[in-house]
Amino acid sequence: MKLGLVLGLLLCWGSTLGSGDLRTEDVPTGQNLFVITLDGFRWQELFNGADSALLNDPEWTADADYNKALYWDNDPEVRRARLMPFFWNVIARKGQLHGNRAYGNNCNTSNFYQISYPGYNEIFTGGTDPLISSNAKVHNGNKNMLEYISAMPAYAGKVAAFASWDAFPYIFNRERSGFYLNAGPEAVQGESLSKGQQSLNGILAHADNSEQATRDDRITFLSALDYVKRRTPKVFFLGFSGTDDAGHDKSYDRYLRSANEADRMIGELWNLVQSLPQYRGNTTFLITTDHGRGARKNTWYNHGFFVGGSSQTWMALIGSQAKALGENKAPAQLYQKQIAGSMAWLLGLRTRSRNTLPLTCFRAVAPNEQLAVK
Numbered sequence: 001m002k003l004g005l006v007l008g009l010l011l012c013w014g015s016t017l018g019s020g021d022l023r024t025e026d027v028p029t030g031q032n033l034f035v036i037t038l039d040g041f042r043w044q045e046l047f048n049g050a051d052s053a054l055l056n057d058p059e060w061t062a063d064a065d066y067n068k069a070l071y072w073d074n075d076p077e078v079r080r081a082r083l084m085p086f087f088w089n090v091i092a093r094k095g096q097l098h099g100n101r102a103y104g105n106n107c108n109t110s111n112f113y114q115i116s117y118p119g120y121n122e123i124f125t126g127g128t129d130p131l132i133s134s135n136a137k138v139h140n141g142n143k144n145m146l147e148y149i150s151a152m153p154a155y156a157g158k159v160a161a162f163a164s165w166d167a168f169p170y171i172f173n174r175e176r177s178g179f180y181l182n183a184g185p186e187a188v189q190g191e192s193l194s195k196g197q198q199s200l201n202g203i204l205a206h207a208d209n210s211e212q213a214t215r216d217d218r219i220t221f222l223s224a225l226d227y228v229k230r231r232t233p234k235v236f237f238l239g240f241s242g243t244d245d246a247g248h249d250k251s252y253d254r255y256l257r258s259a260n261e262a263d264r265m266i267g268e269l270w271n272l273v274q275s276l277p278q279y280r281g282n283t284t285f286l287i288t289t290d291h292g293r294g295a296r297k298n299t300w301y302n303h304g305f306f307v308g309g310s311s312q313t314w315m316a317l318i319g320s321q322a323k324a325l326g327e328n329k330a331p332a333q334l335y336q337k338q339i340a341g342s343m344a345w346l347l348g349l350r351t352r353s354r355n356t357l358p359l360t361c362f363r364a365v366a367p368n369e370q371l372a373v374k
């Protein structure tokens with residue numbers, strides 16, 4: 001009984017510590033937000049491109065020549081743009097990139113577990129929860145920012161999430177949180193599905209998902225794209241898993257390919273958004289990862305508290321509310337728990353959370369000022 005009370009108090013403490021409660025008098029500003037994650041994608045490859053030691057080692061890369069032809073260049077700036085062309089040709093010019101530790105520009109997780117569930121909990125709740133220490137499929141007791149937003153009348157039915165990993169129904173506590181979520185091997189249900197989505201459902205029905213925790217990112221992406229066209233959500237989460245899967249499989253070539261594909265898919269989503277009047281000029285993308293990976297040649301594939309480098313992350317922003325700051329080369333320290341509060345800020349909503357990225361990153365005027373004008 002006493003233990004239960006103590007645990008209950010701890011849970012309350014964990015869920016309110018970094019909670020991003022929105023205030024009821026919030027007025028929507030017409031802004032849209034897409035949050036996108038590449039699971040366990042390292043800052044090392046984002047800022048330096050493919051790693052030659054890993055490319056040239058047959059233990060990690062099956063065909064070095066082929067992968068060098070795809071991703072290698074002696075110039076690191078050319079090399080990283082070959083791996084992530086949308087990040088370096090578009091985001092670096094029109095948006096901002098944080099986390100290049102070569103300049104002392106650091107992004108880190110605050111949770112010390114440095115694995116996926118604790119990472120996504122930190123991203124979406126704005127705090128750490130010491131009781132979330134594994135990836136076990138347990139319903140999350142902490143409310144997340146998507147849930148807070150979707151409870152506002154102006155956003156009802158306008159918040160949605162598509163993710164490759166089948167743990168997201170637990171991370172977001174789907175039964176409680178109320179917004180649309182499609183994750184893992186789930187087909188997209190509903191009436192008036194497009195022919196494309198019906199085909200994707202057919203592929204999922206035939207795929208052997210029995211032992212796989214994640215579905216192919218390309219299916220997740222095509223389903224997400226179809227949903228965005230059909231339902232035009234105002235707040236959307238897209239969770240890719242291919243990079244982490246390939247890492248754990250110790251396949252550096254597939255890890256690079258997954259990152260390269262994610263870059264292309266994000267670019268395609270950005271192009272779609274620019275072509276739709278509901279989104280053009282009032283939409284921001286916030287892209288990040290849930291954790292880093294080992295920083296050494298023999299640890300890159302793994303991550304966690306005991307694997308050095310795993311708390312090192314990165315963030316990228318582009319769109320109407322993100323200033324065009326380019327690659328951030330100033331010494332700084334950002335944390336994953338600042339993202340949930342930033343999500344509210346990017347939508348022009350007020351939040352009790354004091355955890356946000358530096359306000360100099362944003363184009364928005366302070367939400368209070370916005371409301372005062374009305």
Ligand SMILES: [Zn+2]
Nearest residue numbers: 039040116290
């Ligand atoms: Zn992960």
